[in-house]
Amino acid sequence: MEGPRLDLILPFLPGHSFRNRCKSNFHRPQTLTYRNGFRFPQESSKIIFGPRQAEETEQLTKMVAELTYKQRVPAETTCILPKYxxxxxxxxxxxxxxxxxxxxxxxxxxxxxxxxxxxxxxxxxxxxxxxxxxxxxxxxxxxxxxxxxxxxxxxxxxxxxxxxxxxxxxxxxxxxxxxxxxxxxxxxxxxxxxxxxxxxxxxxxxxMASHGKYLQRETGPSPPKKFQQFLAFDRKVLRFYCLWEEPHKKAGPPRPCVVHYFLADNTLEVRAEPQVNEGRDPFYVLIRRQRLPKILKETGDALFPSCVLELTDQEVAEWLSPSDLLPGRKLLILGCTLHVCDCDEFTKKFYRIHLGITDLATIHHSEPPSAPMTKVLPPYNGFGSLEDSLQNCLFIVPQQPKKDYMKMLDNHNKVLRYSAVLDSAIAEDKGRAFIISYHLSNDTISVFEPMQPNTGRNGGRFLECTRVIKPGSSPDAPVYYNPGDLAIGATIEVFKHHFIITDADAFVLRYMESQKSLFPETFLSLQQKFNDDKASDEEAPSDDKRLVCSMPMDHQTSEANTALVEKN
Missing domain, CATH: 2.30.29.170 (PH-domain like)
Structure with missing residues (x-):
């Protein structure tokens, strides 16, 4: 049990002070803090004290100073907010x-x-x-x-x-x-x-007073000057939503566009709205900002060109104005037809205040829905795998086909091995012995030929790991061989070569026994084969020369396959 602290009992005299060697916190209490650049008094609960200071502070708060006759009345505390x-x-x-x-x-x-x-x-x-x-x-x-x-x-x-x-x-x-x-x-x-x-x-x-008097001296209506028009209508633009139709048949349907009419100098521009997958070049300025003529003057000179670079007031009788761009009208501009469909709120307010037009028709142009495009994949050309060739048709930059990683992890190092003989019309090749390996992790098949003495053949790898398509299946929707097709006595075709399965490994029987609900016929053929081999071994065990026993198979891999099947 911990005894009383001597530094609290002994008087604070020279020689009676003790230093707490277990003290690790030497913070000094802070009563002010800054928030967003302003000073605030810090709450007492957030002030950092040392272990002794916290204990002394708690004792002082519990002590009540009593006078001779009565208890001292506590002073009232008022909260004074700072000026800021x-x-x-x-x-x-x-x-x-x-x-x-x-x-x-x-x-x-x-x-x-x-x-x-x-x-x-x-x-x-x-x-x-x-x-x-x-x-x-x-x-x-x-x-x-x-x-x-x-x-x-x-x-x-x-x-x-x-x-x-x-x-x-x-x-x-x-x-x-x-x-x-x-x-x-x-x-x-x-x-x-x-x-x-x-x-x-x-x-x-x-x-300003003299300038106002000068303006008041003008009498009679006069057209606004260009400078006065610029000051009155600067940065005020009328916006119209239109359809731009070209006379050529190859131009396609009418293009949606926006017409900006600048009130400061009576110029306008036509800009096409970009559409998704429209197949056009990204040049959206159909008509640059300029004044467009409405009526040209008739000149008696036959040599006067009908088209000039810049028209002036001498050649134009009337220019296009906001009154000509009312919604619902059609205008012929530079050989193309402009259908005015709608305008924005500022333009409607301008027509209502300056021209007194309140009824503005709105034309809703809706294009017929285009038929959904169907992807037509080209036929399989036979080079590489079908999944890898399909990536060239789906992406501009071909990507690697997705793999079933869960299947690869579950069936890692699981291989089904079968013994087979080649069924060939050539007498020299008929009866050649092969080992067919089916890899469950990626559904690929590999074929290996054991070396046999005095046959004139070196043996070795006959087929690398690849997925084999069943004969008669479509190249665009191929059907690959699965473990259910590799039954005893079945004939499989591997790239124009016919193999007759004659025997299988013991691991194949255990795996098919765990999956007999999926491959019942294959499991029965394997079970019948193993029962027949067992009966023949009991009759003549010394004369048994089963091909499956002579397979060049790794003993450790076979034991690992058997352990994985028993675990599953």
Missing amino acids: VIFDKKVLKFNAYFKQSVLESPYERYRVRPVHILYYLEDDTMAVNEPSVKNSGMVHGTLIKRHKLPKNDQGSTWHWKDLNIAINFNCYGKVFRIINCDRFTADFLQSEGVLLNTPEEMPEDPF
Whole structure:
């Protein structure tokens, strides 16, 4: 049993302190942490203490300080949120302007440039941004980046208490006049006791005022100028969904395309939509961006060419306009027919506002479904295996045929061996002895001829491991020999050579006995053969010269095959 700790009982005097040699944690407690760049007080449960500090802290929390007459009332703890948490994402926004001097210009002496003054309450930083004006030719954006702006040379900075409406805000030698603020800023300043001044109006820019008076002096309707049209309709494009039909019969069915009409300069382009497996070259711009004529002028000069590179207003009486591209119409463009079927929402809104057209017909063009394509495989040419030749027809880059790996693992080193004789019309070859091996892992057959003395034949390998097709089966759907076809007395044809099976290994009988439900006739023929051989061995055991016993078979492989069958 562990005794009391001496460092807690003895007084803390010189010579009475003990060092804990088992201590391995020397962390100092941390009470602050950072999350997303902000400081947060860390909870007591997450503070890392040492073993002694944790024990002393637990004892101090359980102790209650008692006074002479009564227990001390615990002080109330209040949760005080930091400033950066209370004012997170709260920004004061003031509307202001400054005047920029213009030198050496007879039309204007200064410009009025509006800005937004932003005050971030979380860290008392400020920024000045200028809103962008379209087509002004001036660079807008951030004038003063976000930081604490200096107020004077004494080192003080601007605070929200110093800001109000109708005052001048001076920063870095530039004077900004604050004229108004948004609703949130007004509510915040009033809640803090700041009295807001009366809002002011934005002064008028002298150049814009004179330019407006110049535009007002024009009387009478006048066609819009190209520059005014560009400013009014820049980046505004009408989109139509059409069908492009060429007059040639070999061009095929109408192609779906998109017509873009640019309102800035009255030009249009025709782009074909890419289709899957359409068999066309990837050139989708049918007509480049240009103005297309609708009606040509009749010229009396017979020598004037009917087709020129670039048409001008002298040769064209009327150009194509948005009113000619209404859905449901057909247009003849450069000898091809354009069927306008539909348009997008922006185009419909343009027709409704500028042309007063609200009823736009929509034509749904649906092509008849194409007949499903059937893969026609070429006939087997006899080179290589059928599965390997089939990969050339299914893939551009031929892949290796998939193998049955589970079958290969289950039947590893399992070989069925049979003795057979050659059935040939040639008298010299008739009766030649062979050994047929059937490999169960990949259903291949190999043929070996034992060497026999005084026959004039060397013997050896007659057929490598290959799958043998049954005679009469189709080359495109071949049927291969299986263990059920290798019965005693059966004749098999191996590439125009006929073999008569006369005997089998003992392993074959055990394997067929385990699979007799699949190959009943083969099992009966093997069982009958072995029974006859057993009876003949009992009658004359010394004269038995069975061919199966003289097979050049590995003894260890035969024992492994027998063990695998017994295990299964």
